[in-house]
Amino acid sequence: MQSQEVEVLIIGAGPAGIAAALQLKRAGFDPFIVEKDRIGGALLNAGWVENYPGFARGISxxxxAKLFQEHLEELDIQVQHAHADDLHRMDDHFIASINNKEVIARTVIVAAGTTPNQLDIHGVEDLSGKKVFTELRNLPESLAGTACIIGGGDAAFDYALSLAWRKMDVIIAMRSASPCCLRILDERVLSMSDIKRIYNAEPVAITREKSQVVVNFRGGTPSPICADLVLCAVGRHPELAFLSPELKNKPEIPQFHFIGDVVNGSCRQVGIAVGDGLRCAMEITQFLQENNQ
Ligand SMILES: Cc1cc2nc3c(=O)[nH]c(=O)nc-3n(C[C@H](O)[C@H](O)[C@H](O)COP(=O)(O)OP(=O)(O)OC[C@H]3O[C@@H](n4cnc5c(N)ncnc54)[C@H](O)[C@@H]3O)c2cc1C
Incomplete structure (x- = not known):
């Protein structure tokens, strides 16, 4: 296997990894940033971002994400499109398998974000990626008909608005007796006539019926919902699968950092991820300058 030595390896080109890369480049380093999907990460799911400073009227x-990507390009930072796997520590270095190559890094920034939880009910596995989805960014480009969104939090309500703006009829089905989202999202959804919501609805199975799917609920209430697609927003968990058991335990060493959603629990916001990225890049800069060989 070929190998390559790098000073800083950044895993993930979402807001956190991008901010870290920009700051490191400004400090004179050439970070090796790897992304397994599209640049922008979870931000590509966000309908309308209203809490990022500088955009008083909000921005999609x-x-x-496009502006972040342009910023990378402006500073000539190349993102490697590949999956980082099997990251482990070897003495005072870190090794990851990337594109059949061994990347040996002096310092590592894990900015891998979160992965959506799957709904563990009958039918989901077979229909996943065809009729049942967990991320807005993975939906087909042309959409029509009815979407059933499962979940009652911010993401579910944000998805409902995004799909209604794309001319779909939307039904939000939530297990709880009331929404668990920001009031502003709740009010916005209430004002849209093409978004309906049902409470106390616990899905138990999703089945295919010709070109549609039918969502069935526990105890038969509410009645089954027919939809053209189902979008599940039932929580997210940190993306740690590619780390060795030692690194999953988040050892506190100056060469190894977790930033952004992967480590921020329920405080998952773009501004926080960006701030994490800048801070960590400055700490790594200091470490590398003090330990220059
Ligand atoms: C529906 C929705 C609406 C939102 N709305 C808002 C909002 O209005 N305001 C706000 O501030 N925030 C919002 N957010 C949250 C915001 O998108 C996240 O906080 C932010 O994207 C986190 O950035 P991150 O870089 O930490 O992680 P992510 O954006 O998740 O990026 C992580 C990246 O790492 C990549 N990756 C993971 N593992 C590997 C690997 N092994 N190899 C290579 N690449 C890997 C992933 O593909 C991903 O691109 C919203 C999120 C969602 C889902």
Whole structure:
């Protein structure tokens, strides 16, 4: 296997990894940043971002991600499109398998974000990626008909608005007796006539019926919902699968950092991820300058 030595390896080109890369480049380093999907990460799911400073009227997640990407390009930072795997520590270095190559890094920034939880009910596995989805960014480009969104939090309500703006009829089905989202999202959804919501609805199975799917609920209430697609927003968990058991335990060493959503629990916001990225890049800069060989 070929190998390559790098000073800083950044895993993930979402807001956190991008901010870290920009700051490191300004400090004179050439970070090796790797992304397994599209640049922008979870931001590509966000309908309308209203809490990122500088955008008083808000900006779509897609457009903000595009600006971040342009910033990378402006500073000539190349993102490697590949999956980082099997990251482990070897003495005072870290080794990851990337594109059939061994990347040996002096310092590592894990900015891998979160992965959506799967709904563990009958039918989901077979229909996943065809009729049942967990991320807005993975939906087909042309959409029509009815979407059933499962979940009652911020993401579910944000998805409902995004799909209604894309001319779909939307039904939000939530297990709880009331929404668990920001009031502003709740009010916005209430004002949209093409978004309906049902409470106390616990899905138990999703089945295919011709070109549609049918979502069935526990105890038969509410009645089954027919939809053209189902979008599940039932929580997210940190993306740690590619780390060795030692690194999953988040050892506190100056050469190894977790930043952004992967480590921020329920405080998952773009501004926090960006701030994490800048701070960590400055700490790594200091470490590398003090330990220059
Ligand atoms: C529906 C929705 C709406 C939102 N709305 C808002 C909002 O209005 N305001 C706000 O501030 N925030 C919002 N957010 C949250 C915001 O998008 C996240 O906080 C932010 O994207 C986190 O950035 P991150 O870089 O930490 O992680 P992510 O954006 O998740 O990026 C992580 C990246 O790492 C990559 N990756 C993971 N593992 C590997 C690997 N092994 N190899 C290579 N690449 C890897 C992933 O593909 C991903 O691109 C929203 C999120 C969602 C889902």
């Amino acid at each position: 997640g897609l457009d903000l």
